[in-house]
Amino acid sequence: MKYTLAVLVEDKPGVLTHVSALISRRAFNIVSIAAGYTEEPDITRITLVVDVDDQYELDQVVHQLSKLIDVIKITVLNDGESVQRELAMIKAASPPERRAEIINLVNIFRAHVVDVNKDTMIIELSGEESKIDALCELLREYGIKEIVRTGKIAVGRGAGTAKES
Template identity: 50%
Template structure:
C-alpha cells in the first residue's frame, strides 16, 4: 500500500510525563515520526500535539489507535483529509558580510520573512510557512552559510467550520457494565 504523509492532532491532558509517554510509545511501536509539536490550547489543562507521520493507511491507523490508548490522550484525529492549514516556524542564523547583507535582506523580503536580530557577522531570520516555503528559503540562504537553525515542526488546523478536537464537555467515563469484582467469586456455569 502506498505511503503518504498524514497529520494527526491530539488533545492531551496537561500532566507531567505525557510527552514522555507518547514518545516512548512511538519508539517502541517502531513508528517513525517526522515531527511532533506541543503547545497549549484554548482550553486550560489541555495541550495539543501535532504529529507528522509517513506510512500506509494501516500504519497510520495503528499510530492513531495506539496513541489513543495513552490514558492522558483525550482525543486524536487524522486531519489530513480536512484540508488543513499547516505551518511551521524556523529561525535561521545566517552568516553575513557587508557585501552579502543586502542580498540576504532582499531574499528575506521576497519570502515575507523577518530579520529579528542583526550582528556584525550574522542575522537571525524568522520565517513562518508551510514546509516547502521554509525549505525553499533555507535552500536560498544556504549559500551564505547557515550557522545555526531551529525549526518547530508543524502545527495544523483544519480549514472551515470543522473542529474535530472541540471538546464541548468532558464527560465522566462509563463504568464497566458489570462489577468485575463481585461476580467473579463464583464463576458461572457453561
C-alpha cells in the same frame, strides 16, 4: 507517506513521556512533534507528523495512541482541509557587502530579520515546510550557521474543531 495528526491530551505530568515512549516502542517513524497549550486550561495539543507506509500503519498509529489514557482525541488533518505551518529561525552568515542581497531574499519570502550583527543575521520565517526548505536552500549559498525549526503545527479549515470532530 506523511500524515499530520492533531492529538489532544490531558495536561498532566508524564503525558509527553507516554506519547513519545509509545512512538518509539511501536517503531513508528515520526517526522516532527510540537506541543503547546490550547484554549482549554487542562488540555495540551500535540501536532504529530508521522511517516507511514500505508493506511494500515496509519490506523495502527492512531489506535495505539488512542489507547493511552491521557490521549483524549486524535484527528488526522489532511493537507487540503487544514492550514499547516512551521516556524523557523535561521542564523545566516551575512558579511556587510552581501546584507542587501539577503534582505532582498527575506522580503521575497515575507520573512523577517530579527537580529543583525557584524557577520550574521537571524531570519524568522513561518510557513509551509516547502517554503522554509526553499529559503534555507537559497541561504546556504551565503553560509548557514544554525537552523531551528519548531516542527509543524496545523489546524483544520472551517468552523469545526479537532475536539468536536
